[in-house]
Amino acid sequence: SRRPLPAGLGGAGLGAEDAALAPSVLTIDRAPARVRILPLLIGNVVIDFDAEAFGGEIEGTVPYGTSGDVEVEFEGVQLIDLAPLQALLEGVPLQGVAAGSLSLTPKDGKFAKSDGKLTITVDTVKLGKATQGEDGQPKDVVEIQGVEVPSVVIGLITLEANAKDGVLTFDEFA
Numbered sequence: 001s002r003r004p005l006p007a008g009l010g011g012a013g014l015g016a017e018d019a020a021l022a023p024s025v026l027t028i029d030r031a032p033a034r035v036r037i038l039p040l041l042i043g044n045v046v047i048d049f050d051a052e053a054f055g056g057e058i059e060g061t062v063p064y065g066t067s068g069d070v071e072v073e074f075e076g077v078q079l080i081d082l083a084p085l086q087a088l089l090e091g092v093p094l095q096g097v098a099a100g101s102l103s104l105t106p107k108d109g110k111f112a113k114s115d116g117k118l119t120i121t122v123d124t125v126k127l128g129k130a131t132q133g134e135d136g137q138p139k140d141v142v143e144i145q146g147v148e149v150p151s152v153v154i155g156l157i158t159l160e161a162n163a164k165d166g167v168l169t170f171d172e173f174a
Contacts, residue, residue, distance in 0.1 A: 025083050028053040035064075044068060054081040056098070067109035070116075075099040079122065080129075089127075092142055096125035096157070104163065116163040125154035 031051035039046045046068055050059035056076030061069070077098040079085060085094065100120035107113040128142030128151025141148040160172040 026053070027081075039068075054078055060102075067106050069106075070102065070104040070111075072102045073100070079125075092127060092144065093129040094125070094127055095129060096122040096154075098122045100159075107165065111166075113166040114163055115165070118159070118161045118163070118168070120157075120159045122157040123155075125157055127152040127154070 029052040031049060031053070033047050033049040036046040036048060045064040046061060047064050048059075048061050050057065055078030056074060058072065058074040058077070060072035062072075063070070075098075079094050079096040079098060098120060099122075100118070102116065102118050104111060104114040104116035107115065128140060130138055130140045130151075133139045139148075140151045142151050143149075158172060158174045159170070161168050161170045163169075
């Protein structure tokens, strides 16, 4: 989809005039899905899926065209492989390995009023990447506004949030 990107850290990124034209491309290596037979007998369509994408695995259960709970778990997801996230940072490489889960239970058949929980941990978070310099020597840098600085190692990010009546509240962000 084409959408404008916010002004950000941008160094190696797009100019403002090019940002509005930047497409987001997501590549999913494998994504089989199955429809559950028993719920189908009473008119509910529930889909179980598992996917290999972004260097990791994602699995879950979602309703289709009917109300029902959403359950998604993921692990080993490489942030560097998430093109929309990288586009938000306008070319500043963000690395890390994400794992987590999402569960939502709609109220009155509407996800806008759902209750649920979101948990995400991202380990080995770093802004920047190792590259080879013009002199052939390895360097680990990030370019911000045209200036190279050493990569920024953040470490572990933990996020926990709960949804109640469609409002998401962050319980922990560390």
